[in-house]
Amino acid sequence: xxxxxxxxxxxxxxxxxxxxxxxxxxxxxxxxxxxxxxxxxxxxxxxxxxxxxxxxxxxxxxxxxxxxxxxxxxxxxxxxxxxxxxxxxxxxxxxxxxxxxxxxxxxxxxxxxxxxxxxxxxxxxxxxxxxxxxxxxxxxxxxxxxxxxxxxxxxxxxxxxxxxxxxxxxxxxxxxxxxxxxxxxx
Amino acid sequence: xxxxxxxxxxxxxxxxxxxxxxxxxxxxxxxxxxxxxxxxxxxxxxxxxxxxxxxxxxxxxxxxxxxxxxxxxxxxxxxxxxxxxxxxxxxxxxxxxxxxxxxxxxxxxxxxxxxxxxxxxxxxxxxxxxxxxxxxxxxxxxxxxxxxxxxxxxxxxxxxxxxxxxxxxxxxxxxxxxxxxxxxxxxxxxxxxxxxxxxxxxxxxxxxxxxxxxxxxxxxxxxxxxxxxxxxxxxxxxxxxxxxxxxxxxxxxxxxxxxxxxxxxxxxxxxxxxxxxxxxxxxxxxxxxxxxxxxxxxxxxxxxxxxxxxxxxxxxxxxxxxxxxxxxxxxxxxxxxxxxxxxxxxxxxxxxxxxxxxxxxxxxxxxxxxxxxxxxxxxxxxxxxxxxxxxxxxxxxxxxxxxxxxxxxxxxxxxxxxxxxxxxxxxxxxxxxxxxxxxx
Numbered sequence: 001x002x003x004x005x006x007x008x009x010x011x012x013x014x015x016x017x018x019x020x021x022x023x024x025x026x027x028x029x030x031x032x033x034x035x036x037x038x039x040x041x042x043x044x045x046x047x048x049x050x051x052x053x054x055x056x057x058x059x060x061x062x063x064x065x066x067x068x069x070x071x072x073x074x075x076x077x078x079x080x081x082x083x084x085x086x087x088x089x090x091x092x093x094x095x096x097x098x099x100x101x102x103x104x105x106x107x108x109x110x111x112x113x114x115x116x117x118x119x120x121x122x123x124x125x126x127x128x129x130x131x132x133x134x135x136x137x138x139x140x141x142x143x144x145x146x147x148x149x150x151x152x153x154x155x156x157x158x159x160x161x162x163x164x165x166x167x168x169x170x171x172x173x174x175x176x177x178x179x180x181x182x183x184x185x186x
Numbered sequence: 187x188x189x190x191x192x193x194x195x196x197x198x199x200x201x202x203x204x205x206x207x208x209x210x211x212x213x214x215x216x217x218x219x220x221x222x223x224x225x226x227x228x229x230x231x232x233x234x235x236x237x238x239x240x241x242x243x244x245x246x247x248x249x250x251x252x253x254x255x256x257x258x259x260x261x262x263x264x265x266x267x268x269x270x271x272x273x274x275x276x277x278x279x280x281x282x283x284x285x286x287x288x289x290x291x292x293x294x295x296x297x298x299x300x301x302x303x304x305x306x307x308x309x310x311x312x313x314x315x316x317x318x319x320x321x322x323x324x325x326x327x328x329x330x331x332x333x334x335x336x337x338x339x340x341x342x343x344x345x346x347x348x349x350x351x352x353x354x355x356x357x358x359x360x361x362x363x364x365x366x367x368x369x370x371x372x373x374x375x376x377x378x379x380x381x382x383x384x385x386x387x388x389x390x391x392x393x394x395x396x397x398x399x400x401x402x403x404x405x406x407x408x409x410x411x412x413x414x415x416x417x418x419x420x421x422x423x424x425x426x427x428x429x430x431x432x433x434x435x436x437x438x439x440x441x442x443x444x445x446x447x448x449x450x451x452x453x454x455x456x457x458x459x460x461x462x463x464x465x466x467x468x469x470x471x472x473x474x475x476x477x478x479x480x481x482x483x484x485x486x487x488x489x490x491x492x493x494x495x496x497x498x499x500x501x502x503x504x505x506x507x508x509x510x511x512x513x514x515x516x517x518x519x520x521x522x523x524x525x526x527x528x529x530x531x532x533x534x535x536x537x538x539x540x541x542x543x544x545x546x547x548x549x550x551x552x553x554x555x556x557x558x559x560x561x562x563x564x565x566x567x568x569x570x571x572x573x574x575x576x577x578x579x580x581x582x583x584x585x586x587x588x589x590x591x592x593x594x595x596x597x598x599x600x601x602x603x604x605x606x607x608x609x610x611x612x613x614x615x616x617x618x619x620x621x622x623x624x625x626x
Contacts (some may be wrong), residue, residue, distance in 0.1 A: 028544070142509065160473045166466040176462035177451045 101165030200564035259427025344371035352523030361527035
């Protein structure tokens with residue numbers, strides 16, 4: 001048997017994903033999802049977010065687990081540091097999204113992964129959020145993601161995995177493109 | 187009401203190639219043309235445009251380029267003359283200045299209404315082209331007053347533009363050509379770059395189209411590739427046909443001072459917003475080109491022809507600014523003109539038959555439309571990667587006219603892709619390698 005006959009397993013069920021893609025192409029209304037989180041103020045800059053249910057495939061989807069996330073600011077901001085800062089959650093989201101994408105694309109392209117690790121860095125001039133200089137934006141000046149991928153593939157194939165993952169990433173799209181945001185007070 | 191067996195809509199290369207094949211099969215037909223032969227080439231192209239394919243590649247059924255410059259690139263008057271000569275040579279029954287206003291299904295065929303009378307036909311071939319309407323993005327708000335917007339179909343030359351800056355949106359073949367000539371005219375250009383495919387004009391001493399042709403990439407069939415949907419949407423190569431055989435890639439544009447930004451994603455407060463994805467778009471394009479050149483190199487060595495060409499090489503990576511601008515303040519940059527080089531689509535407003543998918547594209551299987559006796563020509567990757575090229579019309583017309591003849595004869599015809607034998611006699615490279623080279 002040739003090498004290619006050895007089953008590639010990155011733990012991603014690509015057949016299910018491809019099946020879903022085919023099914024949803026025929027029923028675009030089922031592809032309309034709404035993700036949600038709740039956020040409660042605890043004290044100071046500390047808040048606690050929860051993530052559980054979402055809407056998709058035409059109905060509310062119940063999860064088995066409710067996930068909780070503490071967010072706060074570090075002590076240099078005179079905070080209590082009871083959780084990651086919100087901007088770090090953005091980096092977490094980007095890293096997780098690109099990494100999941102790499103695993104899925106690798107599975108689809110029959111590339112066995114051994115390890116994938118990423119460092120995600122966001123540069124920020126905090127003169128923006130502190131209102132010192134109105135020419136400085138609040139958000140990141142830029143984000144740098146650095147991947148180390150060990151896989152049965154050439155250097156260019158690995159680069160192509162990482163590139164395709166960006167192309168199909170929701171969070172990459174969210175951070176690189178504008179989004180209309182509506183904030184209401186009920 | 188006039189009766190005819192087959193009515194072809196459009197007297198461009200695709201319609202004429204089909205006419206030739208129907209004549210060879212002794213099938214009575216007429217070619218209906220809204221204007222003159224090669225109408226789009228006459229009226230909807232900019233002044234400097236030349237074909238992206240070399241002269242030797244201008245091949246139609248029973249006709250080909252006969253001049254003494256096979257490696258040159260034809261300007262529009264030459265293209266028009268070529269089509270006219272072809273129509274005469276094959277005695278194509280063209281009815282010019284006859285615009286189709288509706289095509290309806292009736293018992294036993296189709297009713298085609300035109301500005302010069304009605305027709306009844308048993309079969310109809312849609313060959314009006316893939317590029318009748320320039321696609322323009324919907325803007326969330328009005329552009330500031332005083333900014334002129336143009337599509338490539340309106341644009342003629344830089345001299346007709348206002349002095350001042352120009353924003354070109356889109357970086358496929360059209361976008362890079364216009365960015366290049368407009369910037370060189372002294373009007374500073376900003377180019378918004380989305381998904382694109384970089385391509386050198388020549389590689390190892392041969393034109394890239396020569397490689398595409400010789401290595402079998404252009405002959406790759408629609409029923410052989412993994413993701414046809416995607417292959418049909420791939421943007422055109424960043425190519426220009428010029429006497430100098432110039433390559434215009436993003437590095438060349440950056441060298442002359444064109445400002446590159448990410449894909450245009452919004453407009454508010456007099457600013458155009460651009461995606462932060464330019465680096466990845468360029469990385470993907472470089473990787474894609476690398477895979478395409480790998481395909482050529484593999485073909486050359488597998489066929490023992492390495493010594494005929496210069497040694498393999500790879501292009502320097504596309505250079506992306508450390509911080510490409512995320513917005514363009516139209517007033518501050520003195521942008522006076524915006525050109526939408528964001529693609530084209532066919533005009534099917536007259537087609538009163540339910541054969542369109544939810545995105546408004548014709549449902550077809552290799553040009554056999556999802557309606558009995560209806561055929562489509564000249565679309566990207568209709569039956570082969572070359573289907574939208576002039577050089578692609580011959581094979582598609584031969585195969586589709588074969589199917590059409592069987593349909594008229596009342597024989598059982600299946601809407602299967604493999605009804606015609608595959609051409610042989612040319613060295614084909616593995617299809618997986620090709621799919622890899624071209625997509626993903």
